[in-house]
Amino acid sequence: MRAAFVIFKRDFLTTVLSPLFFIICALCGFLWTYLFLRSVYQFEQQSAIAMQLGQVANLHQQVVMGHLSSTHIILLLAIPLLTMRSLAEEKKNRTYDLLLTSPISSTDIAIGKYFACFGAVLLLLLLSALYPLGLGLVADLAAGPFMTAYLAMILLSGLYTAVGVFTSACTSSSLLSGFLAIVFNLIILFSGQLSGLSDHPLMSEVLKQISVTIHLQSLFSGTIEVKSLVFFTTVIGFFVFLSQRMVEASRWR
């Protein structure tokens, strides 16, 4: 674990200090600012109408949830950009030789690499959380649902990061790794849609449960279910394990 921390430290610093990370943050910030301000403006209009009808508009449902779904789409594309270089670049620059001939295990490499990327992704997520938090200063924001929603986002980003690190472990081309990660992420996101394809009740239930959508919905609605936590941690663990196997396998080719 000590070696994993050494790798984490170096990788995290190089990732967050790289121009790529700044560009991603700037682009995401630009998109979020535009989308968030637009949804606040729409909420303002809708709440005026709702008040005339004697109803109360829901800030969490309309603004925070809208912000989260745009964050989700942005992260789906931004995380592969952050993770694509993780191991692919090492292979290309031949620094992989250094890692594989140092007295450290492939588990250390996989875990260090994963958490370095995850740390950078968390910073990006923190940037996205600034918008609703800022809104919370001037408006009455429900703290509970907000926190469970962000827990869901953290778990989801953790999953996308694990997928990205795995695809990066598979190839020495950053571009291919990023592209593969986006494809994998889309498959994970839409596998829930396939549940309707099967007539068999068991099969359909399995497909539903392995999709992130159903687990996200329960967390977004403010319910922390153990099965969702288990789902996310298992899938993350599975992909980190696969990355470790890929690192180990590179010795055998």
Next chain:
Amino acid sequence: MIVVRDLVKDYGDRRAIHSLNFSVEKGEIVGFLGPNGAGKSTTMKIITGFMAPTSGEVLVAGDDVFENPIKVKSRIGYLPELPPVYGDMRVGDYLKFVAELKNLSNIKSAIGEALDKTSLHEVEGRLIQNLSKGFRQRVGIAQALLGNPEILILDEPTVGLDPKQVSEVRRLIQSLRGHHTMILSTHILTEVQATCEKVIIINQGKIVAQDTLSGLSTKMVKQERVVNLSYRRGSDLQQKLTSQNFVKTVVPMGDHLLQVTVEDSDDAIEGLARVVVESGAGLLELTSEKYSLEDIFIELTQSGGLS
């Protein structure tokens, strides 16, 4: 210290190395010599645990590289073909990172020592991507030296260096003699002559010779010696020499230059000199060609290639 037994490595259908067997004793400096693509780097990668052999085993100080990888790797300092450096790090930070990976106890002094040996102090604070190829190679060497590993495996350590740096690196390797067991690969023959005690010549994945430098030369000595003669005047020297019984052939190499093949004995050389001096040709130069490592190398790798 290092024992390699029946090592085989296949890349798909292509067999890169065919059952290599050799051993390196503690404190020895072994030169790994061979033409491009002979399997030098592959062998080194297997010894360092970077890749696994198809079959066979490597023992480092009694431990199998693939059964005790961490123990073995902590004993080895390795410089791959291309220095494994991160362009976006500073030299000092990079060495610190490697020292931490190697889990060294006194990182600061280890880095200082490695910087001293490779004289890199002046570039310690610079980004590696801005350094010249030679400096990067030296950073790679410094990385391998960190923590004074018992075994140093250097894959073509002088590639990309200017002549001054080449001699510096050779001097560095000389100075490490006795402290480390070393394997260094190269296709530059003078490098082996300058630094190594033992040579393993490898061609097309097979060992074609392994011996000490002097052992190799004695093995390869033929029953004749080649002498180059340069003289001032006279045109009948060639006939005079041909008539001597110890002279085998005389080949004119140019104006007043002859290449004479004589029997391999000091008497023959002495006799040759006497004949030339007595003929009054005005001897300017008489040099006996030594059978160099280069000749051995070419002979071995060519005959290996034909078989």
